[in-house]
Amino acid sequence: ETGVTQTPRHLVMGMTNKKSLKCEQHLGHNAMYWYKQSAKKPLELMFVYNFKEQTENNSVPSRFSPECPNSSHLFLHLHTLQPEDSALYLCASSQRPPERGVPPSTDTQYFGPGTRLTVL
């Protein structure tokens, strides 16, 4: 157990549905992340939050809408998804958020187990 939980673990939805993914971290971290993991491809960073503020949006389609009400909780709201959005969605947290242009830290990201999303 790494201190990051995600619900649900599996989700099947139609293209017209609206659903939400939830992530919670119990590590006292300040940064939270959403990743998309597709088979045989590198992890794709979607969003980064630092102290509840969104600091990164990697050109993610608007059908994905993140929400971070506090530094321990992160949501990903889904609506009108496409079949190609089917993937494993991973949440992660770290003590310090990454910043472009700042020398990197050794900060480790702690991952949740993921939500396996299937869009029909």
Add this chain to the structure above:
Amino acid sequence: AQTVTQSQPEMSVQEAETVTLSCTYDTSENNYYLFWYKQPPSRQMILVIRQEAYKQQNATENRFSVNFQKAAKSFSLKISDSQLGDTAMYFCATSSTRVVGLIWGAGTKLIIKP
């Protein structure tokens, strides 16, 4: 764009053998970090080992060690005395000041056979 390449999509070895997973990366930076993450079939990704680029000494964590060749931009992971629990996807990643977060490889699926 900076990239991380894991040239072995899948590997399998017998239990107790030593296995090496390869990773090469492309960067123009001098100060960065390299990571190996493990994702077992239960899917929770965990950090295996990390290396600071300015340190010449290779990092080790119990049965896991790296062979860091900075000039060649190579960062391989060696697993000694492999165990069934080592069966997982292994991802290599590097940090960069030019992007937020890490740059990830596509992963190597490692199967340890009894």
